[in-house]
Amino acid sequence: MKFRYIILVLILFPLVFFSACKRETDPIFEQNATLRVTEAIQHAYDVLQGNEPGWMMKYYPSDTREFGGYTIFAKFISNGQVTLTSDINEDVITSTYGVVQESGPVLTFNGYNKVIHYFSEPGLDNGDNIGADDTGMKGDFEFIVLEASADSVVLKGKKSGNRMVMLPLTGNQFETLSVEYQRANDVFRGYLLFKLENQQGELSDLGYNMRTFQYASDGNLNLQTFRVTPTGLEFYEDAELSGVRFVSLAYVQPTATYPKGYFSDANNLIKVIPEAPLNLWFRNNLWSMSYSNVGATGRTFWNTARTNLTNNGISLSYYYIGTYQGLQGMVYILQNGAVGGLITHNITLVPGSEDQVRISLAGNIYNLGGGFGVAYWSAGLNQLTNPFNNRTFRVTADTSDRPNSVLLTDIAIPTNTFRVFLDAINNPFNN
The missing domain is CATH 2.40.128 (Lipocalin)
Structure with a gap:
């Protein structure tokens, strides 16, 4: 019996010893892990702040x-x-x-x-x-x-x-390089459509949305995502278009053949060609309007609108047409800025044309502040829409490169014209 007891002690002793050792070493491992993370955090702080320019x-x-x-x-x-x-x-x-x-x-x-x-x-x-x-x-x-x-x-x-x-x-690159990137963004924002020219010189539509390219037939599949830089486009990872792989596309300055320039790979095998048709430029921006820039037909409706608004105690501070926060329509700023609203209008690009749009009332009302609602529309703003509703306009400008002002001319009624501006015009009835 005593012999069995000795054997049992000999068997259990290593297990007890190992367990005791494990309990003693666990805190050491925990302390080491905590220390490593603490040091990594301090190292990150040191690196981030260590480069003072940013x-x-x-x-x-x-x-x-x-x-x-x-x-x-x-x-x-x-x-x-x-x-x-x-x-x-x-x-x-x-x-x-x-x-x-x-x-x-x-x-x-x-x-x-x-x-x-x-x-x-x-x-x-x-x-x-x-x-x-x-x-x-x-x-x-x-x-x-x-x-x-x-x-x-x-x-x-x-x-x-x-x-x-x-x-x-x-x-001082934080100050200077950031401005270069902002300027590059401003220029790129004006490019609304893109075409892809392959190695054989053949052109095809290239899908584009929010700094991503994809073949038009792919929908939202196989996105080629990029940043805009002062020298061109830099992609998140290796990209491929028309069988050519690249990680960046350099911008090539305009020529007679490519009036807006193009983006190309290092070997100039493919070209991504930007376009900015006037009708799309008009639709995608927000344009200010004023009485002095309205043609004879439209002024009749503006006169009626002014009378009705005045009789209802409403002043029109600013009046816009175009796209605001992703919504197409007309924006009205009233009562010296105390009231603002948007009423949606359809601004449709005429198929097969780069300079024609059709405008029609959609009618959804958005309150942008001050309780804007249908009562303001009925009080006189509706008259401002009448010369636009269900009309097709030709868009013209002095320059095709992101113009600050465009002229809308009714295809059917030449005296129904509106010159609109990217710059805001205060008190539109008197300007």
Whole structure:
């Protein structure tokens, strides 16, 4: 019996010893892991703030990247404050940020900053009605820090999973390079259609939407997502068009054959050719109107509108036609800005034409502030629509390259004309 007891002790002793050792070493491993994360967080802070001129972030919202790519410029000025601007927002805004501990260091822009939160706000709130009402562009403002060095900071969007890289700026590039990117965006915004020219010189339509290309027949499949840069287009990953692979397309200046220039791969095998037809330029922008720029036919209706509005105690401060926050229609600013509203109109491009649109009343009413509703429409604004309703207009301009003013001329009634402007015109009845 005693012999059996000794054997049992000998068998159990190693197990007890191992268990005791394991309990003693667990805290060491936990401390080591915590220490590593703490050091990684401090290292990220040091790298971000270590480059005082700032960083350029290649930013891509949405896991499917259907909203294109953008460039954000950031200066991390302390452990808690960061200043941001971007290629599509000229504002320079300072807010809070942090590098926090999760499974590893996470860079979070935790204070609201329109520059970056524009991409994560619901479509109803981002100002342009981009994306779904509840999810918007599905962009990130929190990023897992994968690598951090003086040469680059590699991030992974927590929500999208997209790989995003931050590159160091030098000198005053935060101020100067951001302006170059903003100018490039302004120019690119004027390109509304694109054609693809292959190696044989054959042209085909190229689908385009929000900084993505795809073959027109693909719908929203096989998106080629890119950022706009001062020298051309840079893609999220290797792209392919007409059998040619590339990661960037350089902009080539205009020639007689290509009046708006084109974008091409390094070997000039393909060309992506931008176009900006006047009817699309008109439809996609918001244009200001005034009495002095209305033809004889339209003035009759404007006179009636002015009388009716005055009798109802309503003043018209601004009057626009075109596209506002993704909606086509007419925008009215009333009572010295206290009331604003939009009434939708269909602005349809005439098939086979680059300079004709047909305008008709759609009739949906949107309150933009101050309780705008159907009562304002009935009080005289309806008269302003009459010379437009169910009419086809030719769009002309002094230049075809993103004109600041265009003339609308009724195809059937030549005296029914409207010269409209991108610049706002105050008090339209007296200007």
